[in-house]
Amino acid sequence: MPAAYGFTAYGGPQVQRFLDLPRPVPGPGELLVEVCAAGVNPVDWKVRAGMHRAFLPLDLPAVLGREVAGVVVQLGPDADQFAVGDPVFGTNDRGCGGYARFALLTTSRTALKPAAVSWTDAAVLPVAxxxxxxxxxxxxxxxxxxxxxxxxxxxxxxxxxxxxxxxxxxxxxxxxxxxxxxxxxxxxxxxxxxxxxxxxxxxxxxxxxxxxxxxxxxxxxxxxxxxxxxxxxxxxxxxxxxxxxxxxxxxLSRASTTETLTELARRVADERFNPRVSGAFRFEDAGSALAEVESGHPWGKVALDLRGDH
CATH class of the missing domain: 3.40.50.720 (NAD(P)-binding Rossmann-like Domain)
Incomplete structure (x- = not known):
């Protein structure tokens, strides 16, 4: 069963594919999460196209995706503000790795997911x-x-x-x-x-x-x-x-700190804010999900739902 979806060279959709990669190991200030949902964003195809390689150098093959929601399964050093089993959502400083069964999150860009917020809604909050x-x-x-x-x-x-x-x-x-x-x-x-x-x-x-x-x-x-x-x-x-x-x-410079993410999740839980997820694709349809975003015409947000794939 493929562990991730990414790309093997910079270019168009033809370089995308499923990848069998080892489970990531969390470094200082990082969490390893079992991914329940991942957000799909325009920045993902731009990274694949090489538009960000000047300031986001990657070792290829690389895994697509910048934002996820999931359950903590391992803590890196200096990550004890979270615990194994916590439901969380966020991004990482590496700028990729979200279209996967296991992904890394940076603690300063991660927040606890309230029970009232769905996995797909939480996954699309950090970037947009x-x-x-x-x-x-x-x-x-x-x-x-x-x-x-x-x-x-x-x-x-x-x-x-x-x-x-x-x-x-x-x-x-x-x-x-x-x-x-x-x-x-x-x-x-x-x-x-x-x-x-x-x-x-x-x-x-x-x-x-x-x-x-x-x-x-x-x-x-x-x-x-x-x-x-x-x-x-x-x-x-x-x-x-x-x-x-x-x-x-x-x-506009972005921060997307834990405090920002916590506030956004609170608004979703209070029904004051709706991320407007217009499409939730299965992991096996990750290519189609990114194609919809790359077309430039999605209404709201697109997510990958991995819950049925574990």
């Missing part, structure tokens, strides 16, 4: 929801202010919209026309970027400009909303720091 939480925290939109999210229909946008709406912020987001109702279900107003009258719709929705912008797309998408970038508009980007800098914006 963690990014959204850090972004909303940095932008600090106040109740009554307007926030424009570029790319609101993806995992980070879905999380950011809910977090901002919960704080009383008026949220608007760019998305395809097909996602208008989905965006509305988040409490936000969608502005279809694929409509002929996008500029008119944008100015009508934000006649006084946006107080804050969270850019999850970059490039032309950020330039296209220049008419509503008001004086004093606060801009954060995860995609195009150079373009954002032209408008006075800054890149």
């Amino acid at each position: 929801a963690g990014t959204a939480y850090d972004g909303i925290g940095r932008l600090a939109p106040k109740a009554g202010e307007s926030l424009l999210i570029l790319g609101i229909g993806g995992g980070v946008g879905v999380a950011a919209a809910q977090l901002a709406c919960d704080a009383g912020v008026s949220v608007f987001g760019t998305a395809t026309a097909a996602k208008r109702e989905f965006v509305a279900s988040l409490g936000a107003t969608a502005i279809a970027y694929d409509s002929d009258d996008f500029g008119e719709r944008l100015r009508k929705a934000l006649p006084d400009g946006a107080d804050a912008i969270l850019d999850l797309v970059g490039g032309d998408a950020l330039r296209s909303v220049a008419p509503v970038i008001s004086m004093g508009c606060r801009i954060l980007t995860v995609a195009a720091p150079e373009t954002a800098a032209r408008f006075g914006g800054r890149p």
